Amino acid sequence: MTTNPLTPEILFHLGPVPVSAAVATTWLLMSAMTLTAGAIMRRPRIAPGRAQAALEIVVEAIARQAEEILGRDPWPFMPLLGTLFLFIASANLSAAVPGLAPPTGHLETPAALALIVFFSVHWHGVRARGWRAYLRRYAEPTALMLPLNLLGEITRTFSLMIRLFGNMMSHEFVVAILLSLAGFLLPTPFMALGVLIGLVQAYIFAVLAAVYIGAGLGVVET
Amino acid sequence: MTIDWWTLGLQAANFLVLVWVLTRVLYRPVRQVIAERQARVNAALDAARAREAAAEEARRRHERALAEFEERKRALAAQAEAELEALRAQRIAKAEAEAEAIREAARRAAQETRARAIDAARADIAALAATLAGRVLQSFGAACGADDAPAQIAAFERALAQMEPAERAALASPGADAALVTARALDEDARAAWREALGRLVGAPPRLTFRVDPALLGGFVLTMGGAELRLAWADFLSEARARLARSMDDAP
Structure with missing residues (x-):
């Protein structure tokens, strides 16, 4: 019997909660x-x-990058943006550690992060601009754009999730296939490439989150 | 493809917990230490700027003091120059006054000396004139002023008596011609008296000629035997003039 590799591997349960x-x-x-x-x-x-x-x-590099995107003091956004980059980078790089699978290679982790970014965008936007002004931007430039804008909100969150998940999952599969076909040493360059991919994906995820937050604040055009 | 919602929820919760934890153990300390470092840098910059401002102020004060010193130096130099000029003018005026006083004293002394010399010369002249007058009167006697023959003959005889023998012998050579020059013409009695007097001298009356020379003023000039006896007033007056000139030259 074959198992679906995308299905989460349950290690144990904490009461009713599978871990x-x-x-x-x-x-x-x-x-x-x-x-x-x-x-x-x-x-x-x-x-x-x-x-x-x-x-x-x-930390200063992340803050400087966020400041360039947001055009304002980055420190109120550093807990989210900095933690996004550091966590995703460390999660992606954990693939290089024998016996560990990157959490971002399973759909639940990128989905959780994308949902947090989705709600953070609205939370920061409403805090900065107020409910009315924030919601009014979905009907701009005309009310006809409202469905498209709402759809855009969902699709960009979905793309954020799928981009990270797809890259890391595919990389895991490629390394696993190479390992099963060619032995122990051949996957090494691909694993080194995986380090680069992991850092780039963390950077992309954090930068896109900053861009979305900036759009919610009204300082970035998306 | 299925989604494990428990895992999704747990991962979301895990991430939020991580955000909370890293905020406290990472971002906040990093931000604080960066802010503190920046504050120290700013403080150092402020201190440096303050020191620079103080140095600039000190430099400006120094330049002001230097300018004031230069101004004071120029003022003192001008004052000293003015005082020196005044002192010099004062001393020049004093020296000129002293020199004028010395010149005035010298002029006064010279005038007094000249006056004294003139007085002395006048006294000498008076004395000399008195002496000459006395000698003229002594030579020609009391009647010499009348310039008559007896007085002239008496003077001739006194002169003979005072002559050296050799001189008298040369004058009294026998047979010699004689010439008598007088200031005025002699009458016949006077001429006879002269012939008689000369005859007594040489033993026989000589051949005597008479001439008149008003320049003699008085007295006579007798030429006889190659000798000449001059007892003319003009000669005495010439001698008096010479003595007077000598006395004037000797006067201080």
């Missing part, structure tokens, strides 16, 4: 990220060490 491998890997990544950031930034110094400097460079 899949993606969730377990996510907990592992969350723990690693929390412990690493907490250890490095527990006593931040004005003259930073190498680890603190590296972490500051990463």
